[in-house]
Amino acid sequence: MEKRPIIELNDIIKRFYVGQPNELQILNGISMTVREGEFVSIVGASGSGKSTLMNIIGILDRPTEGSYVLDDVNVIAAKDESLSKIRNRKIGFVFQTYNLIARTNAIKNVEMPMLYAGMGRKARVERARELLDMVGMGDRMHHLPEELSGGQKQRVAIARAMCNDPAIILADEPTGALDSQTGRMVMDLFHQLHEEQGKTIVLITHSPELAEETEKIITLKDGSIIGERKGSGRACLS
Ligand code: ADP
Ligand code: MG
Numbered sequence: 001m002e003k004r005p006i007i008e009l010n011d012i013i014k015r016f017y018v019g020q021p022n023e024l025q026i027l028n029g030i031s032m033t034v035r036e037g038e039f040v041s042i043v044g045a046s047g048s049g050k051s052t053l054m055n056i057i058g059i060l061d062r063p064t065e066g067s068y069v070l071d072d073v074n075v076i077a078a079k080d081e082s083l084s085k086i087r088n089r090k091i092g093f094v095f096q097t098y099n100l101i102a103r104t105n106a107i108k109n110v111e112m113p114m115l116y117a118g119m120g121r122k123a124r125v126e127r128a129r130e131l132l133d134m135v136g137m138g139d140r141m142h143h144l145p146e147e148l149s150g151g152q153k154q155r156v157a158i159a160r161a162m163c164n165d166p167a168i169i170l171a172d173e174p175t176g177a178l179d180s181q182t183g184r185m186v187m188d189l190f191h192q193l194h195e196e197q198g199k200t201i202v203l204i205t206h207s208p209e210l211a212e213e214t215e216k217i218i219t220l221k222d223g224s225i226i227g228e229r230k231g232s233g234r235a236c237l238s
Contacts, residue, residue, distance in 0.1 A: 013063060027063070041205055098150075131163060169193065
């Protein structure tokens with residue numbers, strides 16, 4: 001039986017105002033569905049609108065036109081306050097540049113969203129340790145970001161993204177700054193979250209090999225979806 005849709009976009013248009021009288025239309029009517037527990041990738045050339053689309057999916061930005069239902073919530077109709085609650089509870093973000101706080105160590109970085117959510121110190125530390133162990137960073141939790149490699153920083157960022165146990169992970173080129181072997185490890189972590197915890201994952205990637213490992217590949221060109229197909233699975237490592 002097919003799982004229920006968790007992300008449903010219909011005819012999404014995004015225009016950016018770039019000074020009178022110009023408006024730049026970046027997304028030209030995007031319709032797509034992601035089902036609960038699905039692992040989807042979005043591919044396309046630089047400038048094709050992938051991050052703009054991801055920001056709309058993650059409710060970091062609103063579309064100019066179109067409809068968006070996220071886990072049965074009508075995002076277009078909802079007020080900003082309730083949207084930030086939904087975002088914090090349901091979505092974990094992972095970015096190419098990690099977006100860790102430079103001045104503070106790994107465990108404090110992971111604790112940060114829980115601190116803002118008002119969780120007590122003991123519960124916070126316990127959860128952060130558990131998450132850092134999960135991503136294989138338990139022995140580096142007191143290191144500053146600058147003392148960690150790119151792959152290690154990304155693993156800390158993934159631990160942080162998981163702290164509210166979000167149903168959905170949105171990753172915008174998470175392996176873009178990593179060498180292929182390190183990128184491979186990060187990708188394996190996404191597979192693990194997908195397979196063992198049933199996370200819904202939307203991954204933007206420039207790597208055709210990594211995209212192929214996901215269940216569905218959506219190709220974007222100049223702000224339109226030009227293709228959608230199944231991935232062929234993980235490469236055989238024989
Ligand atoms: P991708 O992630 O696929 O590289 P983006 O979604 O970042 O593409 O950008 C798509 C296009 O939209 C680019 O041409 C970019 O310059 C433009 N763009 C993105 N954000 C803005 C903005 N805030 N204002 C104006 N143009 C923007
Ligand atoms: Mg981008």
